[in-house]
Structures are given as C-alpha cells and as structure tokens.
Amino acid sequence: MVYDFDTYDPSLYLDDYQRYVRTGRINDHWSALIDNKLAFHEVLGKFASHRSTVHGLLKNGWFHAFDSSETTEIASDGGIKLERPTDSTVSRPTRDPIDWLDETLSDGEQLVLKWFSGGGGNNVHFLERTDGSYLYDGEPLTDNELARTLADLQDYLVCEFVEQDEYAAKLYSDTVNTLRVITMYDERAQEAFIPIAVQRIGTSDSAPVDNFSKGGLSAEVDRETGTLGPGAQYYRRDSVEWHDTHPETGSRIEGTTVPGWDEIRAKLLEIANELSYMPYVGWDIVVTGDGEFKIIEGNSQTGVTALQVHRPLLADERARRFYRRHDVV
Incomplete structure (x- = not known):
C-alpha cells in the first residue's frame, strides 16, 4: 500500500x-x-x-541545568583566558522548574520538551510563554497545573526551540x-x-x-x-x-x-x-x-x-x- x-x-x-x-x-x-x-x-x-542547546533535564519534579552559553573572563595567565559561566543556574544546578522558567523564558519564546530516548515524534511537547503565562502544547496552564504536568515528565530534556x-x-x-x-x-x-x-x-x-x-x-x-x-x-x-x-x-x-x-x-x-x-x-x-x-x-x-x-x-x-x-x- x-x-x-x-x-x-x-x-x-x-x-x-x-x-x-x-x-x-x-x-x-x-x-x-x-x-x-x-x-x-x-x-x-x-x-x-x-x-x-539542551538547557537541562526534568527528573523527579526538579530541573537539572546543563548548558550555559554566557561566560565572563575572570583571569588571564600567559595569554590563556580563563572563563566561568555567568548563568545563575550553574551555582544552583538543581532548580524548581517553574522558578527556572520564570527567570529564563521571555514572552514569545518557546522550549521543546522531549524524552531522552525514543522517536517517531512521540513524547515531544512544546512550552511557550506568552503574556506572562504558559502554553503547554498550545493549551494555557496555571503555574500549579504546569508544575504538576512537569513533575510527571520523567527524564525529559528541556531543549531550545530552533527557528x-x-x-x-x-x-x-x-x-x-x-x-x-x-x-x-x-x-x-x-x-x-x-x-x-x-x-x-x-x-x-x-x-x-x-x-x-x-x-x-x-x-x-x-x-x-x-x-x-x-x-x-x-x-x-x-x-x-x-x-x-x-x-x-x-x-x-x-x-x-x-x-x-x-x-x-x-x-x-x-x-x-x-x-x-x-x-x-x-x-x-x-x-x-x-x-x-x-x-x-x-x-x-x-x-x-x-x-x-x-x-x-x-x-x-x-x-x-x-x-x-x-x-x-
């Protein structure tokens, strides 16, 4: 067929x-x-x-931060620049996911949430911030509803939405x-x-x-x-x-x-x-x-x-x- x-x-x-x-x-x-x-x-x-970019992982109700692209020069020795990430998530790698989203995601921006394994378009979700609220797969959720939803996502990667x-x-x-x-x-x-x-x-x-x-x-x-x-x-x-x-x-x-x-x-x-x-x-x-x-x-x-x-x-x-x-x- x-x-x-x-x-x-x-x-x-x-x-x-x-x-x-x-x-x-x-x-x-x-x-x-x-x-x-x-x-x-x-x-x-x-x-x-x-x-x-993979920002982090959702596991057991927590957000575990990974990538940070922002760095600042802190020293120079023999022409070698030493840098450290400036993202606050580095000093606090395990965060409440809503707190991290509120600090990171600007209005109009999206993230992709996908299970660490599998394919075929399964177990993929989209999270967007708009007018200070969140849309999950296009549906508006309160912070409490979103927190419960994210808590159910075990071993999900939080990834950039590529334009x-x-x-x-x-x-x-x-x-x-x-x-x-x-x-x-x-x-x-x-x-x-x-x-x-x-x-x-x-x-x-x-x-x-x-x-x-x-x-x-x-x-x-x-x-x-x-x-x-x-x-x-x-x-x-x-x-x-x-x-x-x-x-x-x-x-x-x-x-x-x-x-x-x-x-x-x-x-x-x-x-x-x-x-x-x-x-x-x-x-x-x-x-x-x-x-x-x-x-x-x-x-x-x-x-x-x-x-x-x-x-x-x-x-x-x-x-x-x-x-x-x-x-x-």
Whole structure:
C-alpha cells in the first residue's frame, strides 16, 4: 500500500525484519550513544555550532541545568583566558522548574520538551510563554497545573526551540519542518555518503510535529541540487497521495530548493566522517539559514517508510553494498 511494487521489485526494499532486527546491529555498542539524546548531544560537542542547546533535564519534579552559553573572563595567565559561566543556574544546578522558567523564558519564546530516548515524534511537547503565562502544547496552564504536568515528565530534556528558515516555514508554519538525512560510512572508500534525504513537512494531522507516521508529508531531496520532489502522504488512507503543493496551505513543495544545500551536505558528511565509528545515522536537522543548520537528534535505527515511499534503498548499489557489509541483507 505504501511502496511502489509496480515499478520496483519488492526485494529491493529494506523490509521490516531487516530494519527492526538487523540494522540495530550496525552501530553495535555505539547505538546507545546515538539513541540517548543527551549522550548524542555530548558526542556532538566538537560541532557545537550545529547542535541545538539542551538547557537541562526534568527528573523527579526538579530541573537539572546543563548548558550555559554566557561566560565572563575572570583571569588571564600567559595569554590563556580563563572563563566561568555567568548563568545563575550553574551555582544552583538543581532548580524548581517553574522558578527556572520564570527567570529564563521571555514572552514569545518557546522550549521543546522531549524524552531522552525514543522517536517517531512521540513524547515531544512544546512550552511557550506568552503574556506572562504558559502554553503547554498550545493549551494555557496555571503555574500549579504546569508544575504538576512537569513533575510527571520523567527524564525529559528541556531543549531550545530552533527557528527554521523561511523556506521551511512557508511549507507549513505550524510545525518545525526537518530534514531526515541518512549517512553511511563506506569503509572501502573511507568516506561517508548520503544514500537518501527527505524533507518532512507537517500538516494539521501531524502537528505539532512533522512526522510522516503521524500524517506529515515526505518530499525527497535531490542529493545533488537540494531540490524537493512532490510530497508523499500516507495516513488513514488506502494509498499514498502525492502533492506538488501543500494540501492545506497551497505552498509549493515540488521544485522548492533547500537553501545552501551544498554547504549543508558537505558539513554533515564532515561530521559523519568524524564519527566513522558510528557508520549508520539518521540525522534530523533544521535548516536555519542559507547553508546553516542545527542537528536536533540522531537515530541509529532510522525508520525507512518515509524514505522508501520514494524509492527502495537497495536499488542504490552503494547502499546495498553497505547493508551487505553489515549483514543486514
């Protein structure tokens, strides 16, 4: 119902057994570092300009602070600057979450709350401050209601809300529309490559996330030009529907180009080469400007339906060789 068996032989598609059972072995022990969102955030420390900020963790009703970007010079010795964070949360790393929010979040700003593990757009919430009050997934809550809600969020990361580039907002403004890019490390060539990339686009069915499995659209990104093809949608339907324009907003999908795709592709491959011991990663990235992006998270056992709705992964000889090398096929 999803894959095009009229055009492609079914054997060219990575099947569910291969995806759920065998691809999980590719990264071996390092899968745990990728799938733990906080651990993967730390792995990306060398590429801090391309990772989103994780402010802290909600656990047992408390907020445990992490990142602080504000520093002040306190001494200099031999030309070496010594700095310390100026954020008050550093001296008080464990806080009441409402107190931290009141001090940190300005009117009109948002945060993303997501469980440290898992995917598919599950266990993701959005918190916004507006007119001095808070909206949780768009619903207004009193401070007491919010405190009880946050107390129930065990091991949830408190992350920055990454503002997407204008091209992505035009596609559908009620969700952050991410790129899912797969990288594979070719040991023979000693370089990473991208077998497929898609632009995910939200709808009223999928909001507040953009996931294909929740009703969002998936448009393949041309790996050379960064140009989008038509958007596929399969949710509560008998077959895949294809859209040149967004079915709700009318915004153009097919023919839209990811701004600065060449730079994005090159930088992502540079990062994948640095992390060659993690040879198989599904990257979720937000394009923030021309050639600029932030990594939201990685996936060691990426879903393939939103990818293979466009074409089978095993039809790409280099990808097939990679999967064969890792005993997936």
